Amino acid sequence: MNSLLLHIAKNEWKSLLRGKWVVGYGLIFLLLTDSLLRFGGGGPEALLSLSNVMLLFIPLVGMIYGILYIYQSREFIELLLTQPIDRKVLFWGLFVGISTPLMLAFVVGSLLPLAWHSILMTAAAPSAMVLGLGAVLTMIFVSLGFLFGLAFYDDRIKGFGFTIVVWLFLAILYDGLVLMLVFTFGQYPLERFVIAVSMLNPIDLARIMVMLEFDVSALMGYTGAVFNRFFGSSLGIITASGMLTIWLAIPTWIGLRVFKKKDF
Amino acid sequence: MKTFGTMKFFIHISLLLFGLLVIAESAAAQITVRPEGPVTSIQVGIDQAAAGDTVVVHAGTYQENNIEITKPLVLMGIDRPLIDGDNEGTILVIRADSITVQGFDFRNTGRSYIRDYTAILIDQASDFIVEDNHLYNVFFGIYLAETNRGIVRNNRIESYDRREASSGNGIHLWYVKNPEIIGNHVEGMRDGIYLEFVEDARINGNISSKNNRYGLHYMFSNGGTYYDNTFRKNGAGVAVMYSENVDMKNNLFENNWGASSYGLLLKDMRQSNIEGNRFYRNTVAIYSESSTNIQIKNNHIEQNGWAINIKSSSARNYFTKNNFIENSFDVRTDSPRNNNVFEGNYWSNYEGYDLDRDGIGDVPYRPVSLFSVIIEKQPESLILMRSMFIRLLDTAERIMPVLTPKTLYDEQPKMHRIP
Numbered sequence A: 001m002n003s004l005l006l007h008i009a010k011n012e013w014k015s016l017l018r019g020k021w022v023v024g025y026g027l028i029f030l031l032l033t034d035s036l037l038r039f040g041g042g043g044p045e046a047l048l049s050l051s052n053v054m055l056l057f058i059p060l061v062g063m064i065y066g067i068l069y070i071y072q073s074r075e076f077i078e079l080l081l082t083q084p085i086d087r088k089v090l091f092w093g094l095f096v097g098i099s100t101p102l103m104l105a106f107v108v109g110s111l112l113p114l115a116w117h118s119i120l121m122t123a124a125a126p127s128a129m130v131l132g133l134g135a136v137l138t139m140i141f142v143s144l145g146f147l148f149g150l151a152f153y154d155d156r157i158k159g160f161g162f163t164i165v166v167w168l169f170l171a172i173l174y175d176g177l178v179l180m181l182v183f184t185f186g187q188y189p190l191e192r193f194v195i196a197v198s199m200l201n202p203i204d205l206a207r208i209m210v211m212l213e214f215d216v217s218a219l220m221g222y223t224g225a226v227f228n229r230f231f232g233s234s235l236g237i238i239t240a241s242g243m244l245t246i247w248l249a250i251p252t253w254i255g256l257r258v259f260k261k262k263d264f
Numbered sequence B: 001m002k003t004f005g006t007m008k009f010f011i012h013i014s015l016l017l018f019g020l021l022v023i024a025e026s027a028a029a030q031i032t033v034r035p036e037g038p039v040t041s042i043q044v045g046i047d048q049a050a051a052g053d054t055v056v057v058h059a060g061t062y063q064e065n066n067i068e069i070t071k072p073l074v075l076m077g078i079d080r081p082l083i084d085g086d087n088e089g090t091i092l093v094i095r096a097d098s099i100t101v102q103g104f105d106f107r108n109t110g111r112s113y114i115r116d117y118t119a120i121l122i123d124q125a126s127d128f129i130v131e132d133n134h135l136y137n138v139f140f141g142i143y144l145a146e147t148n149r150g151i152v153r154n155n156r157i158e159s160y161d162r163r164e165a166s167s168g169n170g171i172h173l174w175y176v177k178n179p180e181i182i183g184n185h186v187e188g189m190r191d192g193i194y195l196e197f198v199e200d201a202r203i204n205g206n207i208s209s210k211n212n213r214y215g216l217h218y219m220f221s222n223g224g225t226y227y228d229n230t231f232r233k234n235g236a237g238v239a240v241m242y243s244e245n246v247d248m249k250n251n252l253f254e255n256n257w258g259a260s261s262y263g264l265l266l267k268d269m270r271q272s273n274i275e276g277n278r279f280y281r282n283t284v285a286i287y288s289e290s291s292t293n294i295q296i297k298n299n300h301i302e303q304n305g306w307a308i309n310i311k312s313s314s315a316r317n318y319f320t321k322n323n324f325i326e327n328s329f330d331v332r333t334d335s336p337r338n339n340n341v342f343e344g345n346y347w348s349n350y351e352g353y354d355l356d357r358d359g360i361g362d363v364p365y366r367p368v369s370l371f372s373v374i375i376e377k378q379p380e381s382l383i384l385m386r387s388m389f390i391r392l393l394d395t396a397e398r399i400m401p402v403l404t405p406k407t408l409y410d411e412q413p414k415m416h417r418i419p
Helices: A002-019 A021-039 A044-072 A075-082 A087-117 A126-150 A156-184 A191-199 A202-213 A214-218 A223-233 A235-261 B002-026 B042-048 B370-377 B379-384 B389-401
Strands: B030-033 B054-057 B060-061 B068-069 B074-077 B081-085 B091-092 B100-103 B105-106 B118-123 B129-131 B133-137 B139-146 B150-151 B157-160 B169-176 B180-182 B186-187 B195-199 B200-204 B207-209 B216-219 B223-229 B230-232 B237-241 B247-249 B252-254 B261-269 B270-275 B279-280 B286-288 B292-297 B300-302 B304-312 B316-322 B324-326 B329-333 B341-343
Touching: A002 A021, A002 A087, A021 A044, A021 A087, A044 A075, A044 A156, A044 A202, A044 B389, A075 A087, A087 A126, A087 A235, A126 A156, A126 A202, A126 A235, A156 A202, A156 B379, A156 B389, A191 A202, A191 A235, A191 B379, A202 A214, A202 A235, B030 B042, B042 B054, B042 B068, B118 B195, B207 B370, B247 B261, B252 B261, B261 B316, B329 B370, B370 B379, B370 B389
Parallel strands: B030 B054, B054 B074, B060 B081, B068 B091, B074 B100, B081 B105, B091 B118, B100 B129, B105 B133, B118 B139, B129 B150, B133 B157, B139 B169, B150 B180, B157 B186, B169 B195, B180 B200, B186 B207, B195 B216, B200 B223, B207 B230, B216 B237, B223 B247, B230 B252, B237 B261, B247 B270, B252 B279, B261 B286, B270 B292, B279 B300, B286 B304, B292 B316, B300 B324, B304 B329, B316 B341
Antiparallel strands: none
């Protein structure tokens, strides 16, 4: 069963490499990171810029790739479905096959410049955090892309439109809404509420984790005791990682259910 | 005739005796105190000594407190004798001019909520030297009250009482003139170095860290200088208040974290210089309230939460040639108006260009971001830091300032770090 999963994944890797898109994606991160380090003075500032780019583009690219893959390999999926293969194995094969190359492209593309500018040694923990978050976000948004691809299996325009809207919402509009809420209910103690609301958006979660790593001195100065306690302890990191895991698990699980029951 | 002769003889003798006495006076004697005797108590040694003598104390533990010196002499420890105050009262009191205390360990003063028990108290004396002593578990460390021209040098003061109320200050100066506080190391006290009503203090090369309140607390003390000191991980950083003509140069302020912790807090300061200091990873690097005519020049302000928090009560302060590097927020203020000058600084957050290549950016830099104004109004929105939405708002505001102070900008932002 595992060998079958691997077989499907390998097949995808081959076709992805043939398509060269993944290689291009990795190269973009390579060039970006290198130029950030070369011209941005190096050090934590470059890592921050990298994390900004990562927070914005990885969700978009991940989702587009996920949905695109479902649409492009329709015949391939339907052909495999006629074979005596467990649908669960097929789903995982497809998912691993698409998400790992994307993840690797980002990680390797950013890691190499970080290594040759020797940032990896001087700022190991922040580098690892940025790369790790990028990897997790890739998985989350590929699985979301899969989900939308399966949900709008026959209506590609709708599927792509939905993807773009979801990305816009999560990456930009959501924070605007949070700000609006904060100003509307400004008289009430909002710290817990604001933390809870930010936990509901994976991009915000990743951003907060980056913030915890880079802006600790600002956060330690925050007057709200609840924030201080939350950010000051390791509880913050643990809760955030837990929420990211949930964000990874739920879309994948729904995707799997849809895939299992779908009448192709 | 005969009686006259005897008279003359007596006069001669008394003159001779007097001469001998004078010689004995000028050749300072040395009194030795050691645990195995004959003199086993430092107080007894001091009492036996005449003015100008040296009391040499050899290694060992001396359980004594309230030792008093009331005449000029040198009290010298050989191989660090330990004076243990047995948690009662003050250990050593200096009440005369020209006294030197050198090379001792002091331990266990009394603690009190009413009296300032101290390891070394210098009371209304001048020209003293307190040097190379180690103080552990003391309430107050070295206390200077109404003194003149004294030197406190290379002492080490450590005490670990986490409660602010029950810990005293490391080096405490009250109504003091011309003190020199040099190369001391103070850790875990209430205030590391405390000055009140001090004139022309020189505070150089000290390290003050992990104190419950301020690393250096400067009140009503005009005309002082402090150079090359390190203030690290203090509960509230450094406070310099109600003084004028203070020079602060080449100090390091780092890792002072907390809701009310500042690298350097300025309150009601006038005509002072802050130059060549380094502020690294503080919650707020420089906080200024009701301060005027301060020159803030050539400082290196790096990776702080807020580089500058300047209240509208501060005016005519000049921020020039500073490096602002990777601070989460550059400037925060509570007013839409600006009464201070920011000119020719380097801001790592500057995004402008330099077409004529003269090293100065062609568009002004506005160090107060819209987000810092938002945070001022709604602190909870801090959670949105570094989000795309906030970035868009900030960029829009920089192009068309509406809510941020319109007149607070650096017209000549440097393109490169100032060395």
